[in-house]
Amino acid sequence: MAMRDVTGEPPAVLAQSSEDAPRPAPRVVLADDHPELLAETQSLLEPDFEVVCLATGGAALLRAVLEAKPDGVVSDVQMPGVNGIEAGSEIVRQGLCGAVVMLSMYNDPQLLSTALEAGIRGYVLKEDAGEELIPALRAVLAGNKYFSRGVRSALPD
Amino acid sequence: MNPSRMARTRVVLADDHAVVAQGLSELLKDSFDLLEVVHDGHALLDAADRLRPDVVVTDISMPLLNGLEAIRQIRARHPEIKIVVLTMHADTQTAVSAFRAGAQGYVVKVSPEQEFTEAIEQVAQGRAYISPLVAKELIDVLLEAGNAGPERARLTVRQREVLQLIAEGKTMKEVASVLKISPRTAESHKYEIMQVLGVDNTAALVQYAVRAGLVGD
Numbered sequence: 001m002a003m004r005d006v007t008g009e010p011p012a013v014l015a016q017s018s019e020d021a022p023r024p025a026p027r028v029v030l031a032d033d034h035p036e037l038l039a040e041t042q043s044l045l046e047p048d049f050e051v052v053c054l055a056t057g058g059a060a061l062l063r064a065v066l067e068a069k070p071d072g073v074v075s076d077v078q079m080p081g082v083n084g085i086e087a088g089s090e091i092v093r094q095g096l097c098g099a100v101v102m103l104s105m106y107n108d109p110q111l112l113s114t115a116l117e118a119g120i121r122g123y124v125l126k127e128d129a130g131e132e133l134i135p136a137l138r139a140v141l142a143g144n145k146y147f148s149r150g151v152r153s154a155l156p157d
Numbered sequence: 158m159n160p161s162r163m164a165r166t167r168v169v170l171a172d173d174h175a176v177v178a179q180g181l182s183e184l185l186k187d188s189f190d191l192l193e194v195v196h197d198g199h200a201l202l203d204a205a206d207r208l209r210p211d212v213v214v215t216d217i218s219m220p221l222l223n224g225l226e227a228i229r230q231i232r233a234r235h236p237e238i239k240i241v242v243l244t245m246h247a248d249t250q251t252a253v254s255a256f257r258a259g260a261q262g263y264v265v266k267v268s269p270e271q272e273f274t275e276a277i278e279q280v281a282q283g284r285a286y287i288s289p290l291v292a293k294e295l296i297d298v299l300l301e302a303g304n305a306g307p308e309r310a311r312l313t314v315r316q317r318e319v320l321q322l323i324a325e326g327k328t329m330k331e332v333a334s335v336l337k338i339s340p341r342t343a344e345s346h347k348y349e350i351m352q353v354l355g356v357d358n359t360a361a362l363v364q365y366a367v368r369a370g371l372v373g374d
Contacts (some may be wrong), residue, residue: 029267035250053267056248063290064247068267 025050026040026141029068031061031084032076032103041074041103048134058082065096072099072137079112085111089118099140103129107154125150165190165282169208171201171215171224172243177266181214181243181273183286186272198222205231205238212239212281217251227260234370241278243273249294262286312353317371319346323359324366 027050032038035056042051052069055061059082061075073091075084088100101122102115110125122140124133128148139146147155164281168189172178173196185191199221205213213231217224226374239257241262242255243338252263262280264273265288287295309337312320321334333343351357354365366372 035248052245052263054246054248056250057294060247060249060290060294064265064267067265067269067290 004059004087015023020049026071026099026137027052027114028072028074028137029053029055029061029067029070030074031055031058031064031079033057033079034076035127036094037076041133044087044133045074045137049137054116056089058084062090062107063086065091072101072141074101074133074137075098077104077115078106085118085120088115092119098143099137099139101133101136103133107150109154112154121145122147123151126150130137166212167192167208167210168212168214168277169195169201169204169210170194171204171213171227171330173197173216173219177216182272184213184273185277190278196220198224198227201227202230205235209235210238212241212277214241214243216275217242217244217246217255225254228258228260232292239283241276241280241286247288247290247299249291250277252291253298254294257337262292264288265290268326295371312350316353318348320350320366321364321371323347325365326370 017065018150024108025048028045030038030041030045030053032041033056038054038056042054045051049072052070053064055064057079058075061073061084062082064146065073073088075088077084082100088102091100099122100120101124102120103126104111105126107125115123121144124136124146125148128150132148136146136148159229166189168185169192170178170181170185171194172181175196180193182191182194192208192210195201195204197220201213201215201219202222204210215224215227219227224242230241231238231240239262240260241264242260243264243266244251244255245266245267262276262285264276264286265356268288268290272288279286318336319332322335327335329340329343331349333340336343347362351362354362356362356365
C-alpha cells in the first residue's frame, strides 16, 4: 500500500511540469481497449493536455484515476469487463474526477442517457473526435456539458 | 560492518521525457547509485555495456530503439542486469510484452514514489515487481492461458468436455453417451475443435489435451 506524506498526498513518480507553459496542461487519463486507438487519442490530445496514464479496461481505468488524480478522463464506452460508462459513473460518483468524456463508436441513446444520469458531462462520437474531443474536454473541465455533432443530431429537441 | 560502506544498487535510467527523467533522477539519487540518465534506446544499450549496472529502469516508447527491443538485447548480452519498466501504460498487454522481453519489474508512472523505489529494491534482490494497477488483469491472463494451452485457443466448455473424453480414449459413441448428446453432435463438436486448434487428426487433439492439462500424461 502507498505511504502518504504529511499532506496526505502520495507524491507521484511522474511530477507535473510547470516550467514550460504559463499554465500547466491539464492532466488526463485515457482508456480504450484498442491500443492503437489509445495512441491515436493520445497524439490528438498532446500537447494541449498532458496524458499521464493509459488504460485498456474499466477496472484499470478506475485504479489509474485513483493513483493519478487527473483533471480529466477520456474513455471508450465499449470495453470488455467493466465498460467505460460503468467506470466513468464510478469515477464521478466517488468524486475522483468531474471532467469525464465518453468516446463512443455508436450513437446509442440508451448509453447516452445512462451516462448523463451518472453525471458524465461529455459524450463524443469517435468520428467527431478529431475536431471535437479537445473542445469537449475543455468544456467539461470548465464545468459544462458537451455533446459532439453526431450526438447532438440524435438528441430530442 | 560499517553500513555506510555497503554498496548501493547501481542504476541506469532511460526516459525520453526530460522533465520526467529529471524528477526520477532526484528520487533515485536518494536511495541508489544513479550512474547515468539516457534518453533513447541506443544510448541505453551503450550505457548498459559500458557501466554494467545492477538495475536498468526504462520507459518503453523511446526514439531510435524502443524500450522493449533494448530490454531484449540487454538481457541477451548481460543476463545479470535486472530491468524495471516504468511506463504510463496501465495495461496487461504492455506488461506481458515487457515481461516476455525479459523485464523483472513493471511500474506505472502515476503510482506513488515508494512503489518505484520498492520495485527497484525487489528486483535488485532477484525478485519481481508487478504494479497493482495491472496485477489483477495479469492474473486473469495467466489463468486463461493455463486453460487454453500454448496455442491460446478458445474452446467452449462443451468443447473442452468433448476434448477431454476423446483424450481419455473414448469413441464418439461413448462421448455422446457420457454427455447425453447424439453421436452426430459429438462428431460435429470434434470437427469444430479440430478447426479451432488447427489440427487434422485425433493424435494431435490428444497431444493438445495433455499439454493443456485436461488429462494427465
